Amino acid sequence: MTAERVAAIAVPATFVVSVGVLVLEFLVLRFALGHRVDHRGGVTSILSGATSFGLLALGNRLVFAAVLEAAWAHRLATLPNAWWAWLLAFLLFDLLFYVGHRAGHEVRLLWCFHSVHHTTAEMRLTSAIRGSAFDVLYLPWFHAWVPLLGVPPSMLLAVEAMTRIWGVLTHVSPRLVGRLGALEHVLVTPSAHRVHHGSDPEYLDRNYAEVLALWDRLFGTFQREQRPPTYGLVTPLKDDGFLTVQLSPWAALWRDVRRAPTFRARLRYLFDAPGWSHDGPDRRVRAMRAAR
Secondary structure, three states, X not given: OOHHHHHHHHHHHHHHHHHHHHHHHHHXXXXXXXXXXXXXXXXXXXXXXXXXXXXXXXHHHHHHHHHHHHHHOOOOOOOOOXXXXXXXXXXXXXXXXXXXXXXXXXXHHHHHHHHHHHOOOOOOHHXXXXXXXXXXXXXXXXXXXHHHHOOOHHHHHHHHHHHHHHHHHOOOOOOOOOOOHHHHHOEOOHHHHHHHOEOOHHHOOOOOOOOEOHHHHHOOOOOXXXXXXXXXXXXXXXXXXXXXXXXXXXXXXXXXXXXXXXXXXXXXXXXXXXXXXXXOOOHHHHHHHHHO
C-alpha cells in the first residue's frame, strides 16, 4: 500500500476516532457528572481542530506522503514487514516527536505554532485538537527524513496515526481519569500530560513525550503531577476567540522583531527561547529560573 493511500485512510480515521471520544467525554461530563464545560473555549478548540486536522491536514498528509516516498526512493536500507521493524519505527517516531515537541517550546519561531495548543484554560479532549492552523508547516517535518533509514512511508504514517490517537486520549478531563499507578512509570498518561499543560513554575516545559515516558526520564524533563496544574499560558490571552488564539503569537513575534535594536537581536527573537528579550527576561523566563 502506498504512503498516499495510507495517508488518505489514516487522516479521516484519526479524525473520526478523535471526534467520537470527544463527544463521549462531553456527554459524560455534562449529563453524568453535571459539569458545566467552557463552551466558548470548546468552540475555539473545535474550530482550530477543524482547521488544522481537517482538509488542511488531509492535503498536508498527501504532500507529506509524497515527500516520504521521495526519501524512500533514496533509502540507505530496507526494513522488512516484521514485528521488530514496527517496534523500531515506533520508537524512532516517538523519539522524534519528543525532539520536535521540545523544539516547539525552546525556539520562539516554533513556539508561535505550538503555543496555540497551550492557550486553553481547561483540560479536556477538546484541548487535544486545539492546534495552530499552520501546524502542517512544523511538527510533521521532523519525521520527513526517516524513510532514508529504511522505514517504509506507509509504516511511518500508520505509526503516526496510532500515536496521535494516544496523544488525543492523554488530554482527557481529570474529572474522568486520575493517576494510573504503575503505568505512570512507562507511558505518557493523562496525569503526566496535565503537567505539560501547566503554567505553574515547576511544570513549565516538562513532559514532552507522546507515548513513552522513557524520553522525558532519559533527557531530564520528566515531572510528576504533584498538585492540580493551572492550565494555559504564563501570561493568558485577553480573548479566547479563534482569531486571537491563532494570530496573537505571530503578532507578538512581529512586534518584538520590529523593536529589536540590531540584526543579531532580531535573529535571537526568532530562534532563541520564547522568553528571550534584548532588554531582559520576561515573566516566563523568571518563573522558569525560580523553579529550577
